[in-house]
Structures are given as structure tokens and as C-alpha cells.
Amino acid sequence: MSDYSGLPGLSESAPNSADEAWLTAIAQAAAGDAQAPLELLVEYLTLLADAAISGRGPREHELAIVRELGRRAAEQGIPAGRVVDLYLSAAWRMWRDLPDVVPYRDRDTVRASAQAVLRAVGEAIAVLVDSYQVATKQLIRQEESLRRELVDDLLRGDADVSRMVERAEPFGLDLGRSHQVVLAAPADGLPDSDTTAGMLERFILDQFGDREVLVATKEGLLVMLLPATAPTRAPRTTIKDVGELVHDALIRQRPGRTWRVASGRAYPGSYGIARSYEEAREALMLAERLQLDTPVVAARDMLVYRVLIRDQAAIVDLIQAVLGPLTQARGGAEPLLQTLEAYFATGEVATEAARRLNMSVRTVTYRLDKVKSLTGHDPGDPAQRFTLHIAVLGARLLEWPVRDLPTGADAHA
Template identity: 90%
Template structure:
């Protein structure tokens, strides 16, 4: 009788013997078949169980180290944790079921002691297995996130090594030969570490469009969504229409009360097309913020005219100086009159609606419009003069005038 209370008879079953190896192999094959898990994941495990049943010996550190390595290997192979645990439990009960045929237990006490030893060995082995599996899974997730971030960074930057980009994109299911578009989402309160919005959004896009070629990542405080513009089937499916609205709605539902602004670039083929779509989406987001748009979703197509204004800043500065600078002579400065013009143009030149938006009386709006005409010589009600005023107001917002000096603002935004 061993110290643990489990008998160890001379000449009893020894897992090193060929007959016992065949017995353990048969158990392993049956357990692997039932659990649909690789047979090699049971290496050393059944031996330590048999030793525990026969001698009461607890698993050694070197044996548990092997089990720990098997847990890591199972995680790397992508085998579900439940399946691996099921494999170990299935092997354990099969071995215990067959044990009386191998070891001639004499009485109830020896059976009880053997059972305790086996259960303890099973518990220690599975604890080590699961812990190792979880650690390996976390490492794999971090590695995949790092690879994803690097891939997204290089795609958005337009890495010139196209063949290498195609190879790196393949594990993520991206076919860079197809047209893709980029959408950006900016939360009003900023993104923090561990934010769950990215994972939710990726699942939503996959469920909504049923397409594997979706990549969601974070970059510089933004959610970046890379999505194909057509389905992989022969019949193309355009997804550009409404993508921004769908993304915005999903984000708002994910956490009620959180404000988001979403911008979408146009779809282009190839890796360079992804970088181009990203630049469009980023510029649309920036312009919407500078123009103080109240709409939560902006499309690069709708921002083309504003991009023209930004890229010819010398001309827009001249226009502001010629048309709007006289507004600084008004009591209270130019800002109230600029806001009145913005509201007036945004509401289709309807003074009553502009007054409601500004939370002032209609009389105040009409007075300000008259003042604008007097100071600038441009009548907001005249179609020809209204156009110049509208473009000048947009340019002023882009250059953040009058809060910033025109020369300084032009240099800062060039």
C-alpha cells in the first residue's frame, strides 16, 4: 500500500508495457473520435492518469508542463476549448471504466483511494490545460490585432509593395483586386483602450452584408471600416449607398447617448484605391468638423465643392476679404451676422426657419440680413450675389475666420 492509500502491486499494470500502451492508445483513439479532437493532445495525460490510479502518484511538474504545451498547441490550432476539455474528460472516464480489467482491486477502500487520486490528477491536468489555452488565446488575439493594425496602417498609407500587401491581406480574407471603400467613425468622447465598438461593428457589417472581406480597426482615435463595394458573386451589389447611415445607426444602438460622426470615402479598386478612399473619408470628416455641420453622416461626394475651396486658399482669402471683412464693423462683430447667413442658406433662404434655428425673432433675422447688405454691398436675396456670399461664408468657416486671422488661418490650413 502506498502512502496515498492506493495499492501498487508488484507486476501490476505499468503504462510502459506494450500491452498497457495498446490499452491507453485504444482509449485515446476512442476519446478523440467522440470529441473530434486530435489524438496527440492526449500525450502524457493518460499515462499520468494511469499512474495516479495505480500508484496514487500526483502528476509531476514535467508531466504538467507537457499538458501545458498541449493546451497552447490546441489554441494555436483553433480547436474550441470545450472540445479539448471534452477530450480529456472522455479519456478519463474511459480509462476509469476499463481500469478494473487491468488492476485487480481487492476492496472498496482501494477503489475509493484510486478514484480520489484519478480525480485529483484530472483536476490538476485540466486546470493547467485550460489556463495554458487561455493564455495562448490571449496572445494570439494580441498578435492578430497587431497584424491587423499594421495591415490597416499600410493599406491606408498606400504601401508601394503591392505583391506583399496582397499576401498580407489574404489571411484576413481581403481581395485587393476588388473595389473597396473606407468609412471612418469618430466618437464625440474619443476612443479608449478596450472599447467594444470595433468588435460590435465588425460583427454588424458581416451580418448585414454577408461578406468576409470586412476589416474594422482603430487608428488615431477613429474606427476604420474597410468594406468591399461589390459582392463576390457575378451580379454586383453596390453597398456605398447608405453605408454611413447603417454604421452610424449601429454605433448609436451599441451605446445609447453616445454621439458619433461617420464619413465615407468613395470606392476604388486595388490597394492604392483603399488609401485614396481613406484620404477622402478623412478629409470629409475634417471638413465637416471645420464647417460645423450638424449632420452625423457625411459622404466624400457631397464634400467635393468644399475640397475645391480648401485647395485654392489664396482665392478664398481674397473672397473673404472682399465680401465679409466689412462685417467686422457691425456692433458685436462679424460672428452673429455669419451665423445668420449660415442659417439662412441652410434653410433655403427662409427667414422664419432661420429664426427658429437661431432661436431669435424673424425681425432680428431680417434686420441682420439688411445690415449685411449695407456693409458688404451683397444682397442675400439676390441669386447672383447670394452665391458669392455663400461661398465666402463656407470659406470663412473652413479658415475659422474671424476667430483666426486670415493670413494665419490660411497658413495653418494649407
């Protein structure tokens, strides 16, 4: 007899006619063929041998062991197909050799034995696969929970850096390297059941490889943590800004939905990730307030607007002094502000501004003249244009005139 320590309990429960060495050889051959651990056959060969010899069905404690083996296979990351292949391989090997071990007396006995074995195989594999799937779903939920917690702590800038490094390692993140955060905001919100995050992660992994990448959702946004390197699997001639790559993928996979994508700058370390996230989030906010037409914004391109909004008291004074008189116009300040925005955005070309606003050139020039008469600042004068433009940008950042301008301590916050 050979040592059957790899399949504990088999020699005690196997029928006398099912030689231990024979079952050991079957288990080893099946495990080698399927490239799966021998231990996953514990109890399975016993119930098959008993089914072939006595015709009995699997007992509950045997199926319970198989159920536990399915869970163990999932936790070890063994593919489900390989585990099923292991069980089928063991079954046909045992059935092939069975006549040499058990002398069947007649055809009816063989038929009954075959039916019993097939039933046993079916029950065992059904239990195995069901347990494997349940365990896999549990593992996925656990990983998603750990991923969300890690992303939240990284974006918040958790102070326990050593612990953060340890938690990030299983996800392939080297926090000593530089990373950047990219945010994607759908115009219509992101439902909890939306599958866009999974789609986007597959795309990003294809572009950047399977390391240094995390994709998650947070507060209705898609959050992407990426290495500060160019995509390794894109042709050098077609490399785009990462924000453009993400936006293109979203439009391609979710046609009909409007997205705005913002990217922070890359920084090293765990605190760098939090800084990049804050930049990307601020870029999204600024782009929305400024009503920018571009769907992709980068933090580096929004620095001038950050300067404006940081000195809020000065911007409030500028808006009140320069644009305050526009409230005296019939219809209020908003139509004149829209005209100034379009005029500056089109390079001070009245015909282009009229096309953008879907109105006549005459209306545009009339409104520009109205601005000049009310404020004393001529939009066509280069010396005065800059002051007007900065005031308009500040008004949009503070959402004036829809909202009242901050006063007192609020203006200095």
C-alpha cells in the same frame, strides 16, 4: 501490442498493468468522439493510469507536457470545449475499463484509486485550460498587432504592393477588388480601452459576411474597411448607405454618445484604400469646419467644398472682398455669419432661420439688412446670393473670423 506512435513515450512510462493496446484504444475512441487530434493525449493517459494503479499524483514534467498541449491546441484553433471533452472522454473510458485490466482487491482500494484519478484529471485539465487561455490571449494580441500594422500601412498606401497583398490574405482581403473606408469620430474622443470597435466589427460582419472586412482604431477614430458591395444580409428594401448603417449601429450600441461618420468612395487596389481613407478623413474635417448638422457625410457630397479649399488664395480674396466689411459691425462678423449660414441652410426662409437660431424673425431680417448695407451684397437677391453663400462656406472652411486668414505664401499653399 498495437503501434502507439501517436502517443510517444507512453509505452516507456506506463505501468506494466496498463496495457499499451488498451490505452491506444482509449485514446483513439476519445479522439474520435471529441473530434480532436490524438496527439493532445500525450502523457495524459500515462498519468491517469499511474494515478489509478499506484495512487501517485501527476509529476511536474507530465504537467509541463499537458501545458504545452494546451498551447498547441490554441494555436491550432481547436475549441477549448472540444479539448476538455477529449480529456474527460479519455478519463471515463479508462475508468470504465480499468477493472478488466487491474483486479482491485477491495472497496477501499477502488475508492483510493478513484480519488487519485479525479485529482489527476482535475490537475491536468486545470493546467490544460490555463495554458490554452494564456496562449489564446497571446494569439489575440499578436493578431491585433498585425491588424493594426496592416491597417496603418493600407491607409498610408505602402509602396510594397506584393508584400501588402500577402499580408492582407490571412485577413480575407482581396486587394484586387474595390474597397471603401468609413470613419467614425465620437464627439468626446475614443478611449484606448473602448470596446466599440469590437461591437462594430461584429455588426459589420453580420451585415457583410466574414470576408473583406477590417475594423480598427487610429488616432482616436474608428476605421472600417469594407467591400464595395451592398450588405448581403440586409433585405433589399432596407439597404441604406453604409455610413447610415454604421451610424445607426453606433447610436444603438452607445446611446448618449454623439458620432459623426464619414465614408470615402470605393476604389480598387491597395492605393485605392489609401485614397478612400483620405477622402473620408477630409470629409470629416470639412463637416466639422462647416459645422454641418448631419451626422453622416459622404465624400461624394463634399466635392464642391474640396474645390473651394483647394484654391485657397482665391477663397481668401473672396472672403476679404465680400465679408471683410462685416468686421465693422458691433459684435464683429460672427453673429452675421451665423445668420447667413442659417438663412442659406433653410432655403432663404427668414422664419425657419429664426427658429434654427432661436431668435425673432425681426432680428434675423435686421441682420440680413446689416449684411447688405456693409457688404453691398443682398442675401435676398438671387444674383448676389451665390457670391455671399460661397464666401460664407469659404469662411467656415478657413475658420474665419476665429482665425486670421492666411496671407502671402500660406494662402497659396
